[in-house]
Amino acid sequence: MAGCARRRSRGFSGYAFVANAGERTVAALDLNSFVLARQIGMDSTPGAVLSNPQRPGVYVLMRENGVVCEIDAARLAVVRKTRPAAPALAMRVAPDGKSLWVLQARALVHLEGSRLRMVDTIALPGVAGDFDLSSDGRAAVGFPTERKVALVRLDTRRIEHLADAGCAPSLVRFQSDGKQVLVGSRADRCLTILDAASGRIAVRLPLPMEPVNCCFTADGGQMFISGPGMDGVTIVYPYQTEIGETILAGRTPDGMAVTSSPSYLFVANPESGSVTVLDIDTRKLVAAMVVGQEPRQILITPDNRYALVLNARSGNMAVIRISAFTERRHRTDPPPLFTVVPVGAQPVAGAVVGIG
Numbered sequence: 001m002a003g004c005a006r007r008r009s010r011g012f013s014g015y016a017f018v019a020n021a022g023e024r025t026v027a028a029l030d031l032n033s034f035v036l037a038r039q040i041g042m043d044s045t046p047g048a049v050l051s052n053p054q055r056p057g058v059y060v061l062m063r064e065n066g067v068v069c070e071i072d073a074a075r076l077a078v079v080r081k082t083r084p085a086a087p088a089l090a091m092r093v094a095p096d097g098k099s100l101w102v103l104q105a106r107a108l109v110h111l112e113g114s115r116l117r118m119v120d121t122i123a124l125p126g127v128a129g130d131f132d133l134s135s136d137g138r139a140a141v142g143f144p145t146e147r148k149v150a151l152v153r154l155d156t157r158r159i160e161h162l163a164d165a166g167c168a169p170s171l172v173r174f175q176s177d178g179k180q181v182l183v184g185s186r187a188d189r190c191l192t193i194l195d196a197a198s199g200r201i202a203v204r205l206p207l208p209m210e211p212v213n214c215c216f217t218a219d220g221g222q223m224f225i226s227g228p229g230m231d232g233v234t235i236v237y238p239y240q241t242e243i244g245e246t247i248l249a250g251r252t253p254d255g256m257a258v259t260s261s262p263s264y265l266f267v268a269n270p271e272s273g274s275v276t277v278l279d280i281d282t283r284k285l286v287a288a289m290v291v292g293q294e295p296r297q298i299l300i301t302p303d304n305r306y307a308l309v310l311n312a313r314s315g316n317m318a319v320i321r322i323s324a325f326t327e328r329r330h331r332t333d334p335p336p337l338f339t340v341v342p343v344g345a346q347p348v349a350g351a352v353v354g355i356g
Contacts, residue, residue, distance in 0.1 A: 011030075011034055012032065012301045012303060012352070014354035014356065015037065015073055015076075015353050015355065016028075016299060016317065016353075017071060017352075017353065018317065019046035019047065019048070019060060019348050020039075020046070020315075020345055020346060021346045021347075021348045022315070022344065022346030023346075024042045024043075024045055025039045025041055025042060026039075026071060027347070028076045029343065034319055034338075034339050034341055035341065036343065037076060040077065040078065042069070042078075043062065045062060045064060046060050046348075047062065047063040047348060048061040048063070048090065050091060050093050050351055051093075051351045051352070052070065052093075052353075053093060053097030054097050054098065055072075056072070056073035056354070057071050057072045057079075058070070058071050058073075058353060059071075059091065059093070065083070066085060066086050067081060067083050067084075068082050068084070068091065068102060068111060069081040069082075069116075070116055073355055074355070080115065081116065082116040082117065084102055087104065087105070089104065089105065089129070089130070090130060091103070094133060095134070097113065098113050099112055099119070100113055100116075101133060101139065103131045103141070104128070105127050105128055106127060106128065107122060107123055108139060120157070122157050124150065125150060126145065126148065126150075127145055127146075128143055129143065129144045129172075130171055130172045132172050132181075134174040134178035135174075135176075135177075135178050137153065137154050138151060138153055139152040140173075140196070142169025143169065144187070145168070147164065147165055147167060147168050148163060148164055149194060149199075150162050151181070160199075161198070163199030163200070165192050167183065167185035167187070167188040167204070168185050169192075170184060170185055170186040170212075171183070171185075171211050176216065180193050180194060180202065181193070181196050182214075182238060184207075184211030184225065186211060186212065186227070189206065189209065190204055190206050190207055190211075191204075191205045191207055191225070192204045193241050203241045205242070207234055207243075208234065209228060209230040209232070210227040210229050212226065213253075213254060213255055213256055215258050215265075216258065217258055218260045221237065221238070221239060222236070222238075223235070223237075223238055224258070224265060226249070226256060228252070231251055232247055232253065233249040233265070233267060234246045235247065249267040249269075249276050249278060250269035250288060251269045251271045252269060252270060252272075253268070254268045254269070255268040255296050256268070256298065257307065258280070259300055262279075262322070262326065263279065263281050264277055264278065264279060264280065264322070264325075265277070265280050266298045266320075267298075268295040268296050268297065273291065273311075274291060275289055275291050275307070275309055275320065286325050289320070289337055292314040293312075294314070295311050295312070296312050296348075297309070297347070298310070300352075306319055306320065306338070308320075308352070311347070312347060312348065313346075315342060315343060315344055316342045316347075317343050317347065318337060319339045319340070320337055320338060
């Protein structure tokens, strides 16, 4: 009987840190046992969570007052905090992992990662909406009202180009090699691709939906876009500067995540409370499963074994065992939905940190 018993799934050695906007906490979930380890109180509402590449832990941004804090994964507690003294829109970790950049309405703030000390500030020529960093030390900042994108050299703090985007930028991302800037516009329902060296428009691609969410394959060769306007996901080939196709991906597609092996696209469907899984290579539906109330964000563990779905309305995290899609051949095999863990009121963002 022991030999025939079902083998229990082994978890991931680390934590998922989940920002709860409804109760001003960050939940630390032990991914080895899939239980809530601790609720960590915040001074204000947490809005973004990024992994710390230098040591096990995360950075948390409170947008309403611009506070950035660091949570240590060993202590499960806040160990550092800084206050840039103005509301913040977004936060990015520099590619070298040694510093943070925080976007305010009219400035880019540089923070030293090890001590969260403010290094300097770059004034911006307009009211910013979104930004991104490239691997070669540049920032791209979008200005929706001015319909422009600034290309900034971070080491010299100099704006190299203030480019006409031909649209109102609401989403800004660098191509993985840094040679092009991908600019999405909700107002214009388009994706404009700029040449990063000259700031000139390479192409403007119309979209069937508002570009609210995006993610990329590991090599950056495919970009996936979802948002209001269509029950589908548009696939863009950035290097070819063209749209491949738009595929159905459940009801009101929202947040997305990609796995590399197997090559799957996970799409959250908040209206139906489900997640749609698509095979990236074949474009075929792999699975669709109910996970909770209003799923919006999806995290993938670094070992590509689990998809973690944050359910905004039900306040929990659904854990999907990815290998079950390929292993399950009989009704008695374990289903993909492995477990559901309470996290707190209105989870909005998260990050996975390994400790092994």
